[in-house]
Every structure is written in C-alpha cells, then in structure tokens.
Amino acid sequence: MSRIEEPGIDERKVVTFTLGNQLFGIDMRAIVEIREWEEPTPLPGVPPYILGVTNLRGAVVPVVGLAERLGWTPSPIHARSCVLVAHVGGKQAGFLVDELADIVVINGADIQPAPDTGVNESNVVSGLARIERRQLGSEANDAMVLLLDLDAISLVRQIADIAA
Amino acid sequence: MSAAGDDGLDEIQGIFFEECAEGLAVAEQGLSAMAGGQVSADVIAGVFRAVHSIKGGSGAFGHMALLAFSHRFENVLDEVRGGAIPPDAAVTGIMLGAFDILSDHVAAAQSGGTPPADAAMLEQLDKLLANKGAAAEPAPAPAEPAPADEFGFAPVAVDLDILDDPFGFEPVAISLDDLAGEPAGGWTVRFGPSRDAMANGGEPILVIRELERMGGQILDADLSALPPLRDLDPEESYCVWTIGLPATIDEADIRECFDFVAPDSLIDIRRQETAPGAAPPKPEPVPEIAPLPAPALRVVETSEPAAPEARPADAPQQTIRVDLSKLDQLLNLIGELVIQGSILSDRLAPADQERVELPQLARLTRQIQDNVMSLRAQPIRQAFSRVPRMLRDLMAATGKQVVLETIGETTEVDKGVLEKIGDPLTHMIRNAVDHGIESPEERLAAGKSAEGTIRLSAEQKGARIIVRVADDGRGIDRARVRAKAIEKGIVSPDAVLSDEEIDNLICAPGFSTAETISNISGRGVGMDVVRSNVEALGGRVEIHSVPGEGTSFTMALPLTLAILDGMIVRLADQRFVLPLSNVVETVQPVAGQVKRVSPGSEVIELRGAYLPMRRASELFAIAEHQRRAPEESVVIIVESGVSGLVGLMIDTIENRREVVIKSLEDNLYPIRGLGGATILGDGSIALILDIDALIVSPGFNKFAPKGMAA
Numbered sequence: 001m002s003r004i005e006e007p008g009i010d011e012r013k014v015v016t017f018t019l020g021n022q023l024f025g026i027d028m029r030a031i032v033e034i035r036e037w038e039e040p041t042p043l044p045g046v047p048p049y050i051l052g053v054t055n056l057r058g059a060v061v062p063v064v065g066l067a068e069r070l071g072w073t074p075s076p077i078h079a080r081s082c083v084l085v086a087h088v089g090g091k092q093a094g095f096l097v098d099e100l101a102d103i104v105v106i107n108g109a110d111i112q113p114a115p116d117t118g119v120n121e122s123n124v125v126s127g128l129a130r131i132e133r134r135q136l137g138s139e140a141n142d143a144m145v146l147l148l149d150l151d152a153i154s155l156v157r158q159i160a161d162i163a164a
Numbered sequence: 165m166s167a168a169g170d171d172g173l174d175e176i177q178g179i180f181f182e183e184c185a186e187g188l189a190v191a192e193q194g195l196s197a198m199a200g201g202q203v204s205a206d207v208i209a210g211v212f213r214a215v216h217s218i219k220g221g222s223g224a225f226g227h228m229a230l231l232a233f234s235h236r237f238e239n240v241l242d243e244v245r246g247g248a249i250p251p252d253a254a255v256t257g258i259m260l261g262a263f264d265i266l267s268d269h270v271a272a273a274q275s276g277g278t279p280p281a282d283a284a285m286l287e288q289l290d291k292l293l294a295n296k297g298a299a300a301e302p303a304p305a306p307a308e309p310a311p312a313d314e315f316g317f318a319p320v321a322v323d324l325d326i327l328d329d330p331f332g333f334e335p336v337a338i339s340l341d342d343l344a345g346e347p348a349g350g351w352t353v354r355f356g357p358s359r360d361a362m363a364n365g366g367e368p369i370l371v372i373r374e375l376e377r378m379g380g381q382i383l384d385a386d387l388s389a390l391p392p393l394r395d396l397d398p399e400e401s402y403c404v405w406t407i408g409l410p411a412t413i414d415e416a417d418i419r420e421c422f423d424f425v426a427p428d429s430l431i432d433i434r435r436q437e438t439a440p441g442a443a444p445p446k447p448e449p450v451p452e453i454a455p456l457p458a459p460a461l462r463v464v465e466t467s468e469p470a471a472p473e474a475r476p477a478d479a480p481q482q483t484i485r486v487d488l489s490k491l492d493q494l495l496n497l498i499g500e501l502v503i504q505g506s507i508l509s510d511r512l513a514p515a516d517q518e519r520v521e522l523p524q525l526a527r528l529t530r531q532i533q534d535n536v537m538s539l540r541a542q543p544i545r546q547a548f549s550r551v552p553r554m555l556r557d558l559m560a561a562t563g564k565q566v567v568l569e570t571i572g573e574t575t576e577v578d579k580g581v582l583e584k585i586g587d588p589l590t591h592m593i594r595n596a597v598d599h600g601i602e603s604p605e606e607r608l609a610a611g612k613s614a615e616g617t618i619r620l621s622a623e624q625k626g627a628r629i630i631v632r633v634a635d636d637g638r639g640i641d642r643a644r645v646r647a648k649a650i651e652k653g654i655v656s657p658d659a660v661l662s663d664e665e666i667d668n669l670i671c672a673p674g675f676s677t678a679e680t681i682s683n684i685s686g687r688g689v690g691m692d693v694v695r696s697n698v699e700a701l702g703g704r705v706e707i708h709s710v711p712g713e714g715t716s717f718t719m720a721l722p723l724t725l726a727i728l729d730g731m732i733v734r735l736a737d738q739r740f741v742l743p744l745s746n747v748v749e750t751v752q753p754v755a756g757q758v759k760r761v762s763p764g765s766e767v768i769e770l771r772g773a774y775l776p777m778r779r780a781s782e783l784f785a786i787a788e789h790q791r792r793a794p795e796e797s798v799v800i801i802v803e804s805g806v807s808g809l810v811g812l813m814i815d816t817i818e819n820r821r822e823v824v825i826k827s828l829e830d831n832l833y834p835i836r837g838l839g840g841a842t843i844l845g846d847g848s849i850a851l852i853l854d855i856d857a858l859i860v861s862p863g864f865n866k867f868a869p870k871g872m873a874a
Contacts, residue, residue, distance in 0.1 A: 041738065041848065041850070043828075044837060044838070044851075059826070059830065092831050093831060093832075
C-alpha cells in the first residue's frame with residue numbers, strides 16, 4: 001500500500017461516504033482498498049450484519065453491512081454501492097456503504113467529541129467535523145461528518161455475544 | 165561490537181536456547197525414567213550431560229543465575245553418577261524439583277525475565293551434597309571428580325562433542341563451500357582453549373560450530389596433550405584444533421567468534437599464502453560428497469532425521485535450522501499451486517485433461533506438497549513433554565497421586581497442529597486431575613489403588629491424529645452435571661438427555677460443576693475452550709465416561725491444517741466442500757426411501773438398514789422455496805466418529821478436488837459447523853463443512869447460534 005503524503009501536523013485524510021442521508025468518515029490510513037459491491041458468500045449462524053465472506057486476493061474476508069452494524073436500516077444495493085476494505089483490530093473486513101463521497105483533509109483541532117447520536121454504541125463515533133462538501137453543479141456547502149472508530153466496531157467483540 | 169556482530173550473537177544465543185530445550189527434554193526423560201524405577205548408569209549420565217551442557221552455554225552468554233543453579237544441580241548429579249548419593253525416590257524427587265526450577269531458569273534467561281526463586285531448592289541440593297556427597301563445597305568450583313575408574317562417562321561427554329560433531333557436519337559444509345565457488349587461499353585458525361576454559365563456562369564447541377557455520381572445517385585436532393584416561397580431568401580442555409575457513413570471510417568476523425573465549429587460550433588466525441589454485445586442503449578421513457545441485461535439496465535433507473530432538477544431546481545432527489515462517493510461506497505457495505493446477509485442469513477440454521503432462525504435473529505437485537508437509541512434521545512428544553511437569557504441580561496443589569502413562573509420543577503431526585494442541589491438552593489434563601482422579605483416601609475406599617493413572621496417548625488414524633487423555637477416576641457424575649446445567653439455564657428442566665448428551669454438557673459455554681472455584685480448573689471456561697479450539701482446527705472432541713471407572717477425552721485432529729481432499733457439493737445456489745475423509749458413499753434416493761420417524765428426525769433406508777439422515781437445507785436454514793425434495797437430491801453417507809454412519813442430503817455433487825483451507829478465524833472467528841473456507845478455481849468462496857460438528861455432535865442443535873439450528 002502506498003503511503004499517502006503526510007498531511008500537516010494533526011491533520012488527517014478521511015474517506016467520506018454516505019449511509020442513508022448521513023455522511024460518515026473513516027481515517028484513510030485504515031483503508032486497504034475500495035471495491036465494487038459483489039454478492040458475498042453467506043455464512044450460517046452469524047449475526048445479520050455479517051453479510052458473508054468474499055475473496056480479497058486469496059484471503060477470506062468478512063463483508064459487514066455497516067448500516068446494520070450501526071443500528072441503521074440496511075443499505076439497499078444499487079449501482080454505486082461499494083465495499084470499503086479496512087484494517088480492524090489486526091484483521092481485515094469489508095464494509096458495505098451506500099455511496100463513496102470524497103477524500104477530505106480534516107484538522108484535528110476541528111474535530112468535536114461526539115454527542116449522543118442515537119447510534120447504538122456511543123464510542124463507535126469518535127468525533128464530529130464540519131467539512132466543505134463539493135458537489136457537481138452546485139455551490140460548495142457545509143456538511144457534518146461522523147468520524148467512525150473502526151476498532152470500536154471490531155467484530156471480535158461480538159464473539160462473546162454470539163457464543164452466549 | 166558492530167550491529168552485524170550483535171545479530172551473530174543473537175543467532176548463537178538462539179541456538180543455545182534450542183540446545184537448552186533439547187537438553188531439558190533429555191534430562192526430563194531421564195529423570196522421569198529414574199522416577200519410574202529405571203535407574204541405570206546410562207540414564208544418570210544422560211541427565212548429567214544434559215545439565216552440564218546447559219551450564220556450559222549459560223556461562224558463555226552471561227546468564228549468571230542459570231549458570232549458578234545449573235552448576236549446583238550438576239554437582240549433585242555428579243555425585244549421583246559417582247554413586248556417592250544413591251538415586252532413591254527421595255533424591256529423584258528433589259532432582260525432579262530441581263529440574264522444574266532449571267526449566268524456569270532457562271525460560272527466564274530466554275525471555276530476559278526475573279530468574280525463579282531457587283533458594284529453597286539450592287538448600288535442598290546443598291543438603292544432599294553435605295549429607296552424602298564427598299564434595300560439599302557449594303562454591304562455583306568444579307566438583308571433585310569421583311575416583312578415576314568410576315567416571316568413565318564424563319570424558320565421553322566432552323570428547324563426543326569434539327570428535328563426532330566434525331564428522332557429522334563436514335560433508336554438508338564442504339558441499340556448501342564447493343557451491344560457493346571459493347577463491348584461492350583461505351584462513352587457517354588454530355584454537356586451543358585454555359585448560360580451565362570450561363570451568364569458566366567457555367564451551368569450545370560453540371565457537372567451533374560458529375566457525376563451521378561460516379564455512380569452516382576442522383582440518384586437524386591435536387590430541388597430543390591428552391593425558392591417559394586415568395589422569396584426565398573432564399573439566400579441563402586438552403585439544404588444539406586447526407580449522408580451515410574460506411578466504412571470503414573477514415578476519416574481523418573470525419575474531420568475533422572468539423570474543424567469549426577465555427583470554428589465555430591459544431588463538432592463531434592466519435591466511436594461507438600458498439594455497440594452490442581453487443583447492444583448499446581437504447581432510448583425508450572425510451568422505452567426499454558430490455556437490456549438491458540445488459538449495460532445495462539441502463532443505464530436503466533436514467527432513468531425514470525424523471525426530472531431531474529425540475536424539476541424545478551429543479549425537480551429530482545433520483540438519484539445517486530453518487525459520488518456521490519460511491516453511492509456512494512455502495506451504496502457502498504450494499497451496500496456491502494446487503489451486504492453479506485445478507483451474508488449469510478446469511480450463512482444458514476433458515480429452516486434454518487426461519493427457520500425460522497434466523497428471524504428471526499433478527503428481528509432482530503432490531510430491532512437493534508431501535515433502536513440505538514432512539518438513540513441518542514434528543513428533544507429538546513436544547506437546548506431551550510439558551505434561552509431567554504440570555502433573556507434578558497439580559499433584560502438589562491437590563494432594564492427589566497420579567501416575568502418567570504416555571503412548572505413541574513419536575507420532576508425527578504438522579507443526580501448526582502441534583502448536584494448537586498444547587492448550588486443549590493442558591485443560592484436559594487439569595480437568596482429569598481436578599475432577600476425574602479422586603483423593604487417595606477416596607480411591608482406597610472405592611477399592612482402587614491410592615495412585616490414579618492418567619494415560620496420554622497419540623496415534624494416527626487415516627488422515628486424523630487421535631490424542632486421548634484417559635483417567636481411572638470417578639467418572640462424570642451425570643446427575644450433578646444435569647442439575648448444574650439446568651441451574652445455569654443451559655438445558656430446560658424437562659429436557660430428555662442421553663448419557664452422551666449429558667457428558668457433552670461439560671463442554672457447553674459457561675458450564676462448571678466445581679463447587680468451589682479452584683485455581684486449577686473450575687473457571688467454567690476450560691472444556692468449552694477445548695472444544696472450540698479443537699473444532700477451529702477442524703477436529704472434534706469426544707467424551708466417554710463410565711461412573712466409578714474413569715473418563716476419557718479424545719481429540720481427533722486433522723494431520724494438516726493446510727490442504728484438504730474434498731467433494732464439492734451444491735446446495736441452493738451455494739457451493740460447499742465436504743471433506744472426502746468423511747464420505748462413505750452417495751445415494752440417489754428413490755421415492756419412499758427417506759422416511760420421517762418423528763417431526764425432527766428422518767432416516768434413509770439403505771440395503772435394508774436405516775441410517776439417520778439430516779437435510780443440509782434445514783441445517784443451513786435455506787429458504788423454503790429453494791429446498792428440494794429427496795427424490796431431486798443426493799444423500800451423502802458420511803462417517804462420523806461418534807454416531808457411525810449418517811446421511812446428509814444435499815442438492816447435487818459437482819466434483820472432487822483438493823482445496824486449500826483458509827481459516828475463517830484469520831479475519832473473523834471460527835464458526836461452528838464450518839471447518840473453514842476455500843477459494844475455488846473461479847475465485848468464488850466455498851465453505852468447508854465440518855461434518856462432525858454439523859451432524860453428529862448432539863449438542864449442535866442446542867448450542868448453535870440462532871439461524872444455524874434446524
């Protein structure tokens with residue numbers, strides 16, 4: 001994986017995407033690759049948000065419905081659906097998102113701690129940031145990004161729940 | 165010292181610790197044999213040699229705590245060997261205790277941790293020396309040698325190292341040199357350790373091995389200073405070696421080998437000015453070996469000694485130490501090769517598939533695969549070796565008396581499997597001592613001998629390795645297990661359970677019958693962990709118990725974790741892999757051949773007999789409209805360890821092929837009922853079925869997560 005140019009002090013590159021109407025962001029350093037949606041092989045006996053496993057260059061990687069995992073309504077599959085493959089707690093997992101938005105640079109000082117967002121685990125959202133959203137054919141406008149802490153989404157944590 | 169030098173030292177240290185592990189294994193075997201009543205001069209001498217060489221190396225690397233302890237231990241062993249201390253049960257017991265502390269010392273030295281508290285043990289050793297031994301002096305001076313005729317073994321210990329190793333190593337060393345296309349000239353090194361080098365902890369063999377690794381060979385060993393046997397002091401050094409080294413080596417690197425040699429030793433390094441052409445002097449007595457053509461062949465050679473650590477510590481080892489990760493990588497690559505072979509075969513027309521080249525390629529691939537697997541095969545002794553120590557600790561903690569019997573410890577198993585056997589084995593042994601074996605009083609009252617027996621056995625059965633821990637204890641108290649399971653909400657109070665099902669409850673998550681939580685087992689995770697670990701490996705656990713007579717836990721594990729001979733089957737739109745080792749036959753059911761005997765169970769009639777049958781579509785909760793009728797399906801008769809033959813109904817059979825097992829655990833977690841996944845020729849993923857967990861285990865339906873159960 002090629003290293004991105006190091007942004008300035010306390011600045012980070014964030015990949016933004018949408019789930020429903022909400023804009024989310026994941027630190028770019030965690031992203032392995034972005035791929036088109038492809039129906040994964042379903043697994044028996046797993047929670048509904050684990051959609052199955054897929055072949056990532058010879059490795060068997062789980063595909064997670066990020067919206068379901070966060071307690072939102074499942075993402076419908078459409079032509080722009082894509083899967084963000086990321087490092088999560090030493091493992092790799094793909095996350096189904098509705099649509100990829102942009103790659104933005106966010107200054108650490110501009111990130112606010114997350115208030116209670118109604119997401120089922122409050123620590124999954126590590127912070128909020130306001131960004132300028134570029135959109136084709138319209139004026140740039142402000143948008144709020146919910147920054148996700150992938151390690152808090154860690155699937156390993158769920159094992160205890162499943163086994164119980 | 166330069167960074168390169170540090171690396172070199174680390175490497176030698178690594179070898180030292182590997183030798184320590186080998187030495188400890190030898191010592192433990194010897195001491196266990198002595199504890200079992202097999203006391204012979206050979207056994208005692210073997211233990212002495214092992215501890216002696218650990219002492220020697222520890223001094224060279226500055227592990228002073230290890231040096232001090234092993235020295236004292238060695239003194240006692242020396243007296244035992246000389247007959248001054250009789251090796252009775254009490255003495256053997258102390259020596260076993262000392263061995264445990266020695267193991268801790270080695271572990272501490274290796275990890276850089278705090279050395280274990282050994283004061284009490286040292287006192288016991290000193291007492292032995294003071295009471296019985298002639299040399300009571302605990303100072304780190306060499307023990308007083310026993311009378312000359314008595315100590316015939318000691319010089320052997322030293323001399324074998326010196327004389328045998330060169331002959332063991334040299335053929336390989338020469339061939340490597342030849343391969344390297346060595347230029348003219350070379351180094352001649354004369355090395356004579358000072359008389360008291362070994363007393364200071366300097367082990368000449370380490371230096372010589374290091375030189376040999378750089379491509380050196382012993383040209384001459386001057387034994388002229390060797391006194392007659394009667395006058396020989398085994399603790400002193402008498403030899404002067406002449407060692408030839410290739411010219412390509414830096415003088416500084418050679419000198420570095422002698423960094424830890426006592427300063428008053430003879431060290432003479434000079435370049436051979438007159439060496440004619442490309443022919444460095446070769447020693448006469450060494451048999452010439454044809455140059456080995458490829459590095460691969462060298463690796464293959466390492467597989468020849470089937471069990472390196474089984475050899476006595478001083479036997480010559482014609483081996484190359486290879487980083488395990490390199491073997492793993494090799495195995496992975498061969499896995500990919502197998503997959504590509506399958507893809508190639510798929511792409512060709514059927515007529516071409518039968519042509520001679522493709523089967524030949526397949527056979528070659530298979531041979532390479534077998535070879536790599538054999539490189540990774542290790543005797544299961546490695547996993548068994550930590551059991552005696554653990555048992556001693558458990559006996560001390562519980563006051564129970566246990567005799568260990570081991571059977572089949574030379575059974576070979578893949579390194580990856582071996583590494584994962586350790587934890588389950590630990591839990592099984594602990595469970596047997598804590599819950600199985602009764603206290604001596606209870607045993608006597610029940611008309612048994614006061615000592616319990618744990619029988620640890622391993623054997624290979626087909627493509628599986630069977631590891632069994634059997635005790636002769638009280639057996640599983642089924643009434644209590646059942647009551648506890650109901651109390652914990654694991655089963656409902658009105659559940660009808662067979663004896664076998666009750667026995668299996670002890671593997672249920674969160675189950676523990678221990679009245680008081682002991683520090684040994686009883687945390688309620690033990691057997692649960694055993695079962696999930698074993699199943700994650702594609703194995704299974706079976707429990708057999710007879711009240712009052714004992715319990716046995718059997719782990720059946722695959723021989724390898726990498727490649728599986730499988731049958732690709734189809735169910736709804738998905739493909740699955742069924743391990744071929746489970747498959748007995750396939751049946752195309754006709755109308756009426758499958759009969760429902762109760763709402764939850766079906767049987768299939770096969771040549772007049774009725775076999776239980778499960779529908780995979782139910783097991784995998786396939787949507788109703790996609791389920792096929794028996795007449796449109798195929799029933800595969802599979803063999804399971806517990807219930808014998810069972811039918812599994814699937815839609816169709818696609819083909820048979822070798823698949824590379826990819827663990828689900830790598831990026832997710834183990835899923836019950838699945839042995840992993842594999843990537844098929846077209847890049848899609850097929851799940852590998854774990855037949856035993858899927859069909860046979862009576863607990864499956866009760867404990868499986870929702871969605872998986874029928």
